[in-house]
Amino acid sequence: MGLGGTxxxxxxxxxxxxxxxxxxxxxxxxxxxxxxxxxxxxxxxxYKACQGNINLWIIQLNRETCGIRSISRLLKISKTTVISRIKKLAEGIRKPLIFMGRSYEVDELKTCIRKKTKECWVCLAVEKATGQVVDISVGRRTKKTLGKVVETLKLSQAKKVYTDGLEIYKSLLPKEQHIVKPYQINKVERKNLQLRNSLKRLTRKTICYSKSRVMLEASVKLCLWG
Ligand SMILES: [Zn+2]
Incomplete structure (x- = not known):
């Protein structure tokens, strides 16, 4: 029943x-x-980008090895809209809750920014029991980048942290907490493979490297937690 247009x-x-x-x-x-x-x-x-479910499509296509240009072509929206949406969606994502006193696996995955000579690393921390990614850090393979992930684990009073024995970890983690053993970082290695399989910019022999560290971090976050 109409009441004066309302x-x-x-x-x-x-x-x-x-x-x-x-x-x-x-x-x-x-x-x-x-x-x-x-x-x-x-x-x-x-305007297609204003339609209600477009963000969901972007998240799903990003995970299905679609680059920015392919998403733009498939959804018929502009590249700049895809880029800004991915950044905005990634900003809104919250890190998963982290429990106290658990064991974690930490490893890095190599990729490049813009060109082959400019290396960049995605550092992941995975909870050993559940396989859940609890923290991500993107940057050069330095103390600063890896330190961010390690700091989160230290704050959660991690019982044990398993790594591949990289020297940087030895300086970041106390000896009694840090464990280097073969076949003990399988969960995080599997996660790396999953990322390489689902993100176009991380595929081996790709020609679609990220142009910026921010976009790389945003699309990894969207893939894992989106
Ligand atoms: Zn309302």
Missing amino acids: EMCMEKCRRCSSACVKNGIIKGGHRYRCKSCGRSHQSNYA
């Missing part, structure tokens, strides 16, 4: 899921306004 309908607000009222007519549909937060949305958008 007709209640089944449309739900995209921000707070409250009931909306019709608030105008557009080509092939309506514009709606939320009763509680006042935000407007439309039943359809001419």
Whole structure:
């Protein structure tokens, strides 16, 4: 039943899921306004990037070995929109909760930024019991990059930290906490393989290296936690 143009309908607000009222007519549909937060949305958008489920598609395609350009071509939205969405989505991701006193595996994965000579590393920490990635750090293979991950593990009072025995870890971790043994970092190595398989920029022999460290970090985060 209409009441002076404010007709209640089944449309739900995209921000707070409250009931909306019709608030105008557009080509092939309506514009709606939320009763509680006042935000407007439309039943359809001419511009594809505004459609409701586009972010979900970006997350899924990013994980299915699609680069920025392929996502842009498949979804028919611009490259700059894909890039800004990936950055924005990655910013909104929270690190998973970390429990006290567990054991972890730490390893790095090599890739390049822009060109073959500019190496960059993705450092991962994986919980030994569950295989869950608890922290990521991206940068050169230095104390600063690896230190970020190690610091998180130290704060969680990790019982044991298994690594491949790189010298940097020896200086970062106390001897009684640090363990170097063959076949003890299988979980994190598997995770590295999974990343190489699902992200185009990390595939071996790829010609699609990341152009910036920020984008590399964003797409890894989106792949693992998105
Ligand atoms: Zn609302």
